[in-house]
Amino acid sequence: MDKKPDNLERISCALRTLSAGNRTLLRASDEQELLREMCRVIVEQGGYPVACVGYTRNDENKDIQWRECVGMDKEHLQTLYPSWGGTDIARKPFAAAVSTGKRSVAKHILTDPAYATPADAKLMEFATARGYASAAAFPLQVEGEILGALLMAAADPEGFDDEELALLNELADDLAFGITNLRMRIEHHKAQDAIAHLAYHDRLTDLPNRVHLHERLEEAIELAKRRHQPLALLYLEVGQFHEINEILGHRAGDQLVQELARRLAGAAKPDALLAHIGEAAFALLVQNAGADDAAEEAQRLIDVVNDPVEISELTIDPPISAGIALFPGHGIEAETLLRRANAAVRKAKPTRSGYAFSGYAFYSGQEQENTRRLSLMGELRRAIERNELRLYCQPKATIPSRQPCGAEALVRWEHPTHGSIDTGEFIKLAEQAALISPLTNWMLKAAFSQVYAWHEAGLARPLSVNLSMHDLRDPTLIERIRGLFSTWGLPPELVQFEITESALMEDPIRALDTLARLKGLGVELYIDDFGTGYSSLSYLQKLPVDWIKIDQSFVMPMVASSDSALIVRSTIELGHNLGLRVVAEGVESQALWDQLGTWGCDVAQGFFVGMPMPTDRFNDWETHWSRVPT
Structure with missing residues (x-):
């Protein structure tokens, strides 16, 4: 049976709408544009007097957010039809579509008594004025959820037959697909932007990196x-x-x-x-x-x-x-x-x-030196890890009896290319390369091993190890030293520790706490380079130390300088008054030795006693020293 001409026209309009809607999907660059253009196509190409898209809000009032509308004012529609809730959902196409997930059609709305209620009065008044006699709504399913619905109105009370509805349903599905696709594209761009932002920005401050x-x-x-x-x-x-x-x-x-x-x-x-x-x-x-x-x-x-x-x-x-x-x-x-x-x-x-x-001139030769230093930092790390450093020691002798009384542990680095690296230089390299802790660990292990070798040979030679302020801040220091005593089974008097006065003054409270814990191991402690750190007498009294070492900058010139002599003599007296023994560094001549002996200094260290030497030469030094006449 042939279809009625008006039905054919409606189907033809629906097909044109579907085709134009597909073109809109390809051209739209954002969601709002897609909704606006789709509504416009439905009205202009399809001949439907009004087309609207509303999104549902799953709040208590079940509000509708009317996103786009062509054929009537969107704000006016928002006041006329603000909610999809209520008990009469079945007779309202939009509410029925979003509630059931299926298309919904209302026909003869101007004459159907079901719409002659006070709640619908304004909406029916508007429909009567505009001549809308039927309406259809199609759910928009996005990512598995009903986002809202596409709503259309028609002047024919018998509008929207089955074939027309099937085409318009397809149009609504295409619109939902377009919304999904645009949102996925936006999320993809956001992800790309986030990745780019992470690549070019610092996470802590969010500033450019x-x-x-x-x-x-x-x-x-x-x-x-x-x-x-x-x-x-x-x-x-x-x-x-x-x-x-x-x-x-x-x-x-x-x-x-x-x-x-x-x-x-x-x-x-x-x-x-x-x-x-x-x-x-x-x-x-x-x-x-x-x-x-x-x-x-x-x-x-x-x-x-x-x-x-x-x-x-x-x-x-x-x-x-x-x-x-x-x-x-x-x-x-x-x-x-x-x-x-x-x-x-x-x-x-x-x-x-x-x-x-x-300074450009400053860099003309400095950059080569910087490159050398950078290379040495990496090589120093490897030298520590591969045990390529060498333990040296500088002997100490008691002044009254002239007997050897131990030595200070030192470290030397013989570089295969650059030769002997100055100790001060590679200590600075260690500080700059965060290698102080590994270097101290190497020193401690080497010192304990050497003291054990002497002890096994029947030689009671105390060896003192220098600790920096960085070492004193290390929370694992005490346990590592306790572990080394346990490993080697050495009596505590054979390993001593020296801390410079300037290091103590960097953080007096932390230093005092660490020294107290060190002293708890039974070891003897020295204040090294005494006189250069400006410590107060009250602070000095609190320190659990046994020795002070007068800095060589005061000892070496004291024969020729009355000021230096006064400082050294006063320091010896101060140390003894505090119950401490005193070591003089930088003793390089018989005259210095004799003068220190006159003032009652306990121990001397310096080139006159012995230069720094490999530990395997200490026996030879001791033999030679004992033969030198007093």
């Missing part, structure tokens, strides 16, 4: 070259950060960095790039800035961050220094400027202004 800075710095250099303009790179570093971490913990350190990042970000100029490029280091890239501009900016930022910070219920006043490198004067490549700004920080720390400039 070193990679980001390097790329922007390269771009800024190219721009500066084209415009013939300078630029400045400021490298800002927090001093004593490792100490803060060790004392308060890494969480407190993180909080400090976050607070400083917040202050710097708030103070940096809008066109400058601030980056977090190291544990406690920031960099600021300032374009079109010369030396004066950079110095002014550095001082301004230092002033901003120098205010005390409240962390872990403590007030911290972290020092911050800035190193400045300028393009093109200090370098024309990103890596060069970063390296030189970083190095300039080292020069800034002793200055009162808090910042320093990179």
